[in-house]
Amino acid sequence: MLRSLYAGVSAMKANQVKLDVIGNNIANVGTTAFKSSRVRFQDMVSQSMSDASAPATNQGGVNPKQVGLGVQVAGIDTMVGQGMMQPTSRNLDVAMDGEGYLIVATGPIIGEITVTAGHDMVASTDVTKTLTSSYTRDGALTLDHEGHLLTSDGFRVMGYSNQTSYDSTGIPTVSFIGANDAAVADTILLKPLSIPDKVGTAKVKSFSIEKDGTIKAILDNEKVAIIGQIAMASFNNPAGLSKSGKNLYTQTSNSGEPVVRSGIKDAADNSKAYGNMLSGMLEMSNVDLAEQFTDMIVTTRAFQAAGKTITTGDEILQEIIGLKR
Incomplete structure (x- = not known):
């Protein structure tokens, strides 16, 4: 199975969490003393196709070859800055x-x-x-x-x-x-x-x-x-x-x-x-609406791009299956 399918799924899940947090921030823009939250991402473990090698007498060093397996939520931070x-x-x-x-x-x-x-x-x-x-x-x-x-x-x-x-x-x-x-x-x-x-x-x-x-x-x-x-x-x-x-x-x-x-x-x-x-x-709440709507646009596009990764992987799998007539 294609690794890109699972990478796309992990990206959709992570961006869904970020959309949830953004939605909660916007919902509480009028909540007294509310402290907004932010989501941080980190890459998941990478699969090594080959390890690095040190320089030798007749050949230079080679970097490792790794394929990332997706993204995950690193943390959800509370922004404790004071509101207006x-x-x-x-x-x-x-x-x-x-x-x-x-x-x-x-x-x-x-x-x-x-x-x-x-x-x-x-x-x-x-x-x-x-x-x-x-x-x-x-x-x-x-x-x-x-x-x-x-x-x-x-x-x-x-x-x-x-x-x-x-x-x-x-x-x-x-x-x-x-x-x-x-x-x-x-x-x-x-x-x-x-x-x-x-x-x-x-x-x-x-x-x-x-x-x-x-x-x-x-x-x-x-x-x-x-x-x-x-x-x-x-x-x-x-x-x-x-x-x-x-x-x-x-x-x-x-x-x-x-x-x-x-x-x-x-x-x-x-x-x-x-x-x-x-x-x-x-x-008042310390939610910045301009920042939240900008993050929402970026997150929505990232979610759509991850979905496109999955549909593209599906098309490739269909082409592979079609090789056998």
Whole structure:
């Protein structure tokens, strides 16, 4: 059988995968904080018809004679470059101007994650406080009727909190810490964040999210209180994160462990490596439509050319069969 037939089949399969990836990129051109992907190809093993030989006294060297057996997908890379910032004028929308990811989780409202001195995350050993964490750059946050800070899919937003306790319905009690005081009460535990109706005995009139992630509330007694600070995580290899849908990422063996941004006035401050959290903005998709459509044209032509290789091989086989009348 002709090798060109199998080479053509491998090319069609590889280019089909690339078309799938391009189609997914175009479909998510309007997805908040979406990171586009690209496909890389590599040649398959080559069949040697003859090996190389070194120069001799009466004859020069000869190069190897090899016939390639097709192409295969070398990798599908996530392009982690930052997308454009889109103003929304909504105080619960935040965009990460840097390499950080929001830490979100599912589990009980009293759940917690310990942050070590090296800014690593350690899950709670208490089953009643165990949370399952994921990561996202989609900062379109919401509040439920109890004031819990959530993503649009209901995942709890984690951070350093001044919440001291919860009542039977899960509504937190928040201790008052002024904007010029020592800052967030607990910079060792990550907890699900909430924006309550009251801080102490004072009612919350409005709130804002600052560049460092702190949530400040203006109270009806004209004082400003810090409710908590939204946590951020970074990875040595963010392209190694696994996309799990709903704009979420999960840690893999090749992404590295998450490194948590330090809290306000933490002695081991590492916050400068994370950039700012921009309130009233959302990060848009980093898909470049012009690039995607150009790649689509090239990939389509490559797919058609591979198909032509197969039909040409079929014609040759038909001619060989026709030699016997």
